[in-house]
Each structure stands twice: as structure tokens, then as C-alpha cells.
Amino acid sequence: TVSFLLGNHEPLVLANDLRYTKDTYKVLAQKLNMNYPKLFGPDTELGKWLGTRNTMQTIGSDLYVHAGLGKNFYDRILSIPTVNEEMSKALFMNKKERRALSPLTA
Numbered sequence: 001t002v003s004f005l006l007g008n009h010e011p012l013v014l015a016n017d018l019r020y021t022k023d024t025y026k027v028l029a030q031k032l033n034m035n036y037p038k039l040f041g042p043d044t045e046l047g048k049w050l051g052t053r054n055t056m057q058t059i060g061s062d063l064y065v066h067a068g069l070g071k072n073f074y075d076r077i078l079s080i081p082t083v084n085e086e087m088s089k090a091l092f093m094n095k096k097e098r099r100a101l102s103p104l105t106a
Contacts, residue, residue: 003054005065006066011090051088051091055087055088056083058080083104087104090105
């Protein structure tokens with residue numbers, strides 16, 4: 001089974017920060033006559049799918065995350081469902097909106 005987890009690159013792309021995006025994907029967007037981040041907008045199939053992905057996932061007794069968890073996270077004592085819900089809500093928000101939503105998504 002493959003489980004796709006949200007990390008830091010998805011919000012970067014949605015904010016039009018394409019530093020880490022391969023040229024192949026940018027060319028695809030051009031051929032589709034679309035701005036690359038728009039491919040993942042909240043009203044697209046890809047965007048709707050991204051909005052359902054978890055940031056944290058347990059499989060059996062193992063926890064999977066993108067790039068680990070820091071001390072600030074542990075100090076907050078948040079449940080995995082809460083983290084996933086907050087991160088999914090914040091995915092399509094701008095930075096100001098994310099900060100207003102939660103310290104977790106700032």
C-alpha cells in the first residue's frame with residue numbers, strides 16, 4: 001500500500017513557489033495552457049484529492065510524517081485527526097489566513 005502524505009512542497013506550489021518543481025511538470029502545465037499551481041486549486045480534481053490527504057498517518061503501530069516532528073509539536077499535545085484536519089483546512093489558504101486558523105498552520 002502507498003499512502004501519500006502532505007508535506008511542505010504542496011503549500012509551496014499552491015503559493016506559486018516553484019523552486020523545487022521539475023521543469024517537466026511546468027512544461028505539462030504550459031501544454032495544458034494552465035498556470036502550474038492552478039492544476040492543484042481547490043476546484044480541480046487534483047486539488048480536491050490533495051485536500052483529503054493526511055499530514056500524519058499511522059499504519060499499525062508506526063507513525064508516518066513528512067520530515068519528522070519538532071519539540072514545538074509535542075508541546076501542543078494534539079491528536080493525529082486534529083493535525084490532519086487543520087492542515088487540510090489550511091492547504092488552500094494564504095499565509096495570513098493560516099496564521100489566523102491555528103499556530104499549527106502558521
